[in-house]
Amino acid sequence: MKxxxxxxxxxxxxxxxxxxxxxxxxxxxxxxxEVEARLWAGPSGEPDHEELDALAARLSDLPTLDATARTALRAYLREDRSFVDHHIEELEDSETVARLVRDAAGEEVGADPFAAAMRLSGVGLWLSGVSDGPPVILDYVFDPELSDQILAVKLTRDGAVVSVDWES
Structure with a gap:
């Protein structure tokens, strides 16, 4: 029985x-x-108690995981401004964009204030064998009423960042 x-x-x-x-x-x-969280599984094998404990620990310490993910988000956005520029250009009706542009006082909107304006929209926890990717995925959005673009921060079971990926 699985x-x-x-x-x-x-x-x-x-x-x-x-x-x-x-x-x-x-x-x-x-x-x-409160952030929505989902645990994903598949038919590949029996759930492992140690693995479930590790994923539950990540979820229970979400503030620490969020801080780690936001550090990775800022680094990603500093290295590649495409996500920031896309939202600044495309979301003219966004109050958040207007505030960020105003606060930038004629300069380009920085990665740090942009990342601070992003919100964690969901946490995906993946049991081994279901996906070849990392088991913890935090989805960050910017003004979700106006944009369906996501920056997914993918982490190991121990909470180390593997990658930040732009998804929609």
Missing amino acids: AMEHAHFGRVETRVLDGADVVWEGTARLGDA
Whole structure:
């Protein structure tokens, strides 16, 4: 049987899965906000208690994970301004863009204030064998009512950044 009880995730069952699917949905606290979180599994094997513990620990310490991810976001945006420039040019109706441009006082909008304006929209936790990628993915958005673009910060089970990828 491909199922187990876990203190944080409850009953995790993968025996009926044909492919990758969400086996747990919940939220995690980040300051005053609640962020949606999903645990993904697949039919590739039994859930591993140690792996579930590590993923639960990442989710339980979301403020630290967010700080690590934001450091990576700032570095990414400093190295490649495309994401910033895209949003500044395309989101003329955004109050956040107007504020960032105003605060830049004639200079280009910097990576640091732009990254600070981004919001964590979701956390994906992936059990081994479901994906070849890193098991923790934090999705950051800028003005989600006006843009569907995401910067996905991908991390190891221990919380080390692997990559930042622009997705939509």
